[in-house]
Amino acid sequence: MFDLTGKKAIITGGGSGIGRAISLLFGKQGAEVHILELNESAASAVRDEIKEAGGKAFSHAVNVSDQSEMLAVVQGIGAVDILVNNAGIAHVGNLENCKVEDFERVYSVNVKGAYNALFSVIPLMKERKKGAILNLASIASQVGITDRFAYSMSKGAIAAMTLSVARDYIDYGIRCNSISPARVHTPFVDGFIAKNYPGKEEEMFAKLAASQPIGRMAKPEEIASLALYLCSDEADFITGNDYPIDGGFIKLNN
Numbered sequence: 001m002f003d004l005t006g007k008k009a010i011i012t013g014g015g016s017g018i019g020r021a022i023s024l025l026f027g028k029q030g031a032e033v034h035i036l037e038l039n040e041s042a043a044s045a046v047r048d049e050i051k052e053a054g055g056k057a058f059s060h061a062v063n064v065s066d067q068s069e070m071l072a073v074v075q076g077i078g079a080v081d082i083l084v085n086n087a088g089i090a091h092v093g094n095l096e097n098c099k100v101e102d103f104e105r106v107y108s109v110n111v112k113g114a115y116n117a118l119f120s121v122i123p124l125m126k127e128r129k130k131g132a133i134l135n136l137a138s139i140a141s142q143v144g145i146t147d148r149f150a151y152s153m154s155k156g157a158i159a160a161m162t163l164s165v166a167r168d169y170i171d172y173g174i175r176c177n178s179i180s181p182a183r184v185h186t187p188f189v190d191g192f193i194a195k196n197y198p199g200k201e202e203e204m205f206a207k208l209a210a211s212q213p214i215g216r217m218a219k220p221e222e223i224a225s226l227a228l229y230l231c232s233d234e235a236d237f238i239t240g241n242d243y244p245i246d247g248g249f250i251k252l253n254n
């Protein structure tokens with residue numbers, strides 16, 4: 001079960017955190033992994049880890065916000081079976097603290113980046129009448145989270161794009177789903193705590209961990225396991241859905 005042998009998988013932002021864990025697991029399960037990353041050295045380190053473990057992997061320096069870069073790289077890869085739209089950035093602040101530059105930066109990576117990847121990959125999947133797409137949404141696409149205006153906007157767009165793509169390409173054998181993690185302990189979380197709560201890092205970490213009723217943050221490997229299921233042939237009957245992986249955040253926080 002969950003064998004990806006013979007499949008080509010593109011993982012955006014695969015150099016760190018959740019994307020890294022997904023890249024390593026997909027590589028272990030036999031996929032030819034293509035990491036599309038802004039951070040070239042992080043991407044090549046993950047590529048090397050996969051290869052050292054006996055897998056197949058390639059890293060590509062790409063800014064997901066740039067459509068021509070994305071199109072060129074994806075066309076070079078060709079015959080893509082799996083796309084994981086994972087690259088994303090954070091912003092902490094409510095509407096009044098969100099400057100237009102912040103809004104545009106988050107939009108450009110989290111929304112336009114996912115659109116660019118979908119735009120590049122869909123024609124290739126359509127031609128072969130098969131494909132599995134997984135988009136990284138967030139609990140912020142489903143519930144109101146304090147001080148996450150721009151970020152929530154971007155993850156709401158991910159949820160809507162997932163439905164639109166799932167609907168339009170269902171007859172081409174293309175499945176499209178999203179997952180909505182609560183807090184996952186990655187450099188993304190450490191980075192925004194350090195940036196936004198200097199001097200209060202430990203307190204904020206504990207507060208964010210406790211906001212999951214299960215009492216901790218998720219591990220990137222736990223997110224990767226769900227991603228593997230949803231991208232595998234075992235999930236062939238699943239499309240147009242979002243899967244929270246949230247330690248009870250959405251339904252048990254009462």
Ligand SMILES: NC(=O)c1ccc[n+]([C@@H]2O[C@H](COP(=O)([O-])OP(=O)(O)OC[C@H]3O[C@@H](n4cnc5c(N)ncnc54)[C@H](O)[C@@H]3O)[C@@H](O)[C@H]2O)c1
Binds near residue numbers: 019042062065
């Ligand atoms: N960590 C969490 O708590 C959490 C929760 C819910 C959803 N998510 C989502 O999961 C995804 C991954 O998060 P993470 O915590 O692993 O983050 P991370 O910061 O550890 O990794 C993100 C990766 O994306 C890359 N990236 C950023 N901008 C890029 C660009 N323009 N082009 C190409 N690559 C780019 C970074 O270089 C980095 O390697 C994001 O979409 C995030 O919104 C994270």
